[in-house]
Amino acid sequence: MQPAIFECLYCAQQFHTEDSSLEHAIPQFMGGAYAPSQFMLENACRDCNNKLGLFVDASYAKSWFVTNGMTVAAGKLYRGLGDSPLPLVCIGKTAISGLVVPPDHVAEHWIGPSGETIVWVRYEDERTFWYSGGNPTDRKRKPSAAYLFLTSQDSTRWQMGIASFLDAFKSKKIRKILGTPVAGLASNSAWPGFDVADAQEISSVAAIRAALAAGTLLAKIRFNGKFDQRFIAKMSLAVGYSLFGEPYLATEHAHEARKGCWPSANNQSKLRGAASLVHQADPRFSQLMGYPGGVALCVTWVRSGYVLNVTIDEKLPFTVELAPSSLTSAWVDREGGYVLLLFPQLRKALELTLPELIAHSTGVAQNMELDKLDAIRSQASSFMGQLGPVQ
Numbered sequence: 001m002q003p004a005i006f007e008c009l010y011c012a013q014q015f016h017t018e019d020s021s022l023e024h025a026i027p028q029f030m031g032g033a034y035a036p037s038q039f040m041l042e043n044a045c046r047d048c049n050n051k052l053g054l055f056v057d058a059s060y061a062k063s064w065f066v067t068n069g070m071t072v073a074a075g076k077l078y079r080g081l082g083d084s085p086l087p088l089v090c091i092g093k094t095a096i097s098g099l100v101v102p103p104d105h106v107a108e109h110w111i112g113p114s115g116e117t118i119v120w121v122r123y124e125d126e127r128t129f130w131y132s133g134g135n136p137t138d139r140k141r142k143p144s145a146a147y148l149f150l151t152s153q154d155s156t157r158w159q160m161g162i163a164s165f166l167d168a169f170k171s172k173k174i175r176k177i178l179g180t181p182v183a184g185l186a187s188n189s190a191w192p193g194f195d196v197a198d199a200q201e202i203s204s205v206a207a208i209r210a211a212l213a214a215g216t217l218l219a220k221i222r223f224n225g226k227f228d229q230r231f232i233a234k235m236s237l238a239v240g241y242s243l244f245g246e247p248y249l250a251t252e253h254a255h256e257a258r259k260g261c262w263p264s265a266n267n268q269s270k271l272r273g274a275a276s277l278v279h280q281a282d283p284r285f286s287q288l289m290g291y292p293g294g295v296a297l298c299v300t301w302v303r304s305g306y307v308l309n310v311t312i313d314e315k316l317p318f319t320v321e322l323a324p325s326s327l328t329s330a331w332v333d334r335e336g337g338y339v340l341l342l343f344p345q346l347r348k349a350l351e352l353t354l355p356e357l358i359a360h361s362t363g364v365a366q367n368m369e370l371d372k373l374d375a376i377r378s379q380a381s382s383f384m385g386q387l388g389p390v391q
């Protein structure tokens, strides 16, 4: 029996089903793994999955704005050491006197949940110069070294810092060096999860400590203003297909969204929308279309068609055309729209309508599920409030 054929959502080429790979219409860093089943797609070829993952999803996910937005969002829902470790914040690339940085490598400055200093000396792929942490596939292939300097004597704070650091640098190829002396720890052993520093790493620790003491550890952000353009087109394509099914593929919207995934000088997408850095939204609009601590996808219907609005922690809004008015969806109600809230920190997602979301946010009518999330946010805020001093 011949294997069945499918058409790839992203490149429109035909493949045997055995060559398909599971595609999250909403990328995993946004909590897509917890999204409802209509967002789990099987019609993406492996090549598109890999290329779009590295050059489109990661371009957005690893941009300075989005990594830091996701970190702030996670912090609003963190209730203590039993929760998933908090992500780190990227400050940018740094130059430290006396720190050996091999050719084609950079030193990158990150900070932990209590202001811990982290310096990561890693390979730099110029093609992904604006990515916090560089090309994500290099962490498993190219050896690198990450140094952690704790700030606080408070045991909860330093355990949080260590948990976040070890979680952020999970790859075996990354040497993990604790730069803060720990009482009672022999110099030829290492804290669990860390490596014993060799001579060069000991001198790197000294160089970073000196820069910290002198206050000269500054960082520069390299920045690509178009970090989100292809991502917005890809999101429109994948969410459009997830919510409107096969008929969506025949629309002009799908055609233009596909073009936006693979742009070229003479083949620009005509999909209309507004990217995060040029979005003119009233802040109250981002609040109504978003949720604190979460990623929000809101689909609304206007006469000309359906529109998708995405926010992270009520910020970084982008808006994009989604589908023509002629289509109908099992999930999107024309009057009520469709909202998907994702909380990757809690491994949770929630579907509701826009009136339900707005009624809850404005205090008109409480939503029980959102009440639970509000309770988690208030626990998180009291946990942070009772922590010992940072230094």
Ligand SMILES: [Zn+2]
Pocket (backbone or CB within 6 Å): 008, 009, 010, 011, 012, 013, 044, 045, 046, 047, 048, 049
């Ligand atoms: Zn493809």
